[in-house]
Amino acid sequence: DIQMTQSPSSLSASVGDRVTITCQASQDIRNYLNWYQQKPGKAPKLLIYDASNLKTGVPSRFSGSGSGTDFSFTISSLQPEDIATYYCQHYDDLPRGKVTFGPGTKVDMK
Amino acid sequence: QVQLVESGGGLVKPGGSLRLSCAASGFTLSDYYMSWIRQAPGKGLEWVSYISSRTNYPNYADSVKGRFTISRDNAKNSLYLQMDNLRAEDTAVYFCARIGAAVYFDSWGQGTLVTVSS
Numbered sequence: 284d285i286q287m288t289q290s291p292s293s294l295s296a297s298v299g300d301r302v303t304i305t306c307q308a309s310q311d312i313r314n315y316l317n318w319y320q321q322k323p324g325k326a327p328k329l330l331i332y333d334a335s336n337l338k339t340g341v342p343s344r345f346s347g348s349g350s351g352t353d354f355s356f357t358i359s360s361l362q363p364e365d366i367a368t369y370y371c372q373h374y375d376d377l378p379r380g381k382v383t384f385g386p387g388t389k390v391d392m393k
Numbered sequence: 394q395v396q397l398v399e400s401g402g403g404l405v406k407p408g409g410s411l412r413l414s415c416a417a418s419g420f421t422l423s424d425y426y427m428s429w430i431r432q433a434p435g436k437g438l439e440w441v442s443y444i445s446s447r448t449n450y451p452n453y454a455d456s457v458k459g460r461f462t463i464s465r466d467n468a469k470n471s472l473y474l475q476m477d478n479l480r481a482e483d484t485a486v487y488f489c490a491r492i493g494a495a496v497y498f499d500s501w502g503q504g505t506l507v508t509v510s511s
Contacts, residue, residue, distance in 0.1 A: 379452060
């Protein structure tokens with residue numbers, strides 16, 4: 284099974300800071316990688332799909348990149364409303380493929 | 394707009410059963426794969442199961458295979474998760490989610506809490 288790791292597990296940053304989270308897969312997953320934001324007590328929200336595609340309506344300060352085994356997620360200028368936990372998620376091809384979430388990165392304000 | 398509303402959570406004893414439901418609206422359920430994802434208290438997200446759009450082909454995480462059964466009734470715009478032989482480690486908020494064109498979860502319900510405890 285493919286394992287997903289994220290780093291860091293948590294970080295503190297100031298408003299306006301550039302924040303980068305990395306996600307690493309245990310084997311080549313092409314670009315089958317999505318990113319979600321989850322605020323406390325709420326359901327996750329999709330931000331980025333297929334490694335680098337911004338979901339419609341998501342602010343452009345969010346971006347993703349990478350392919351193969353190494354991926355990154357960036358907030359170009361951190362805003363107070365970005366305080367949340369961020370998860371990467373891998374998928375195998377349907378209809379038999381598995382889905383794996385990374386362990387998450389908690390972002391809070393310094 | 395797309396709306397997913399879960400129900401059926403609650404307190405159940407180890408070894409017991411529970412059936413979760415997810416009512417879908419704002420889109421044609423039969424056009425989409427659907428999924429259940431859970432989150433134990435204070436923990437990360439764990440994919441549980443998904444079901445294909447028209448052939449109803451199911452897929453399960455190893456942690457629930459043989460104990461959980463996913464199903465859907467497109468005519469009733471509903472997704473289900475039958476959970477049998479529940480264990481303490483199944484305690485979690487269970488979300489239903491729609492699967493988008495690639496395998497991303499583009500819409501989520503608010504979740505329903507399942508607590509397995511004696």
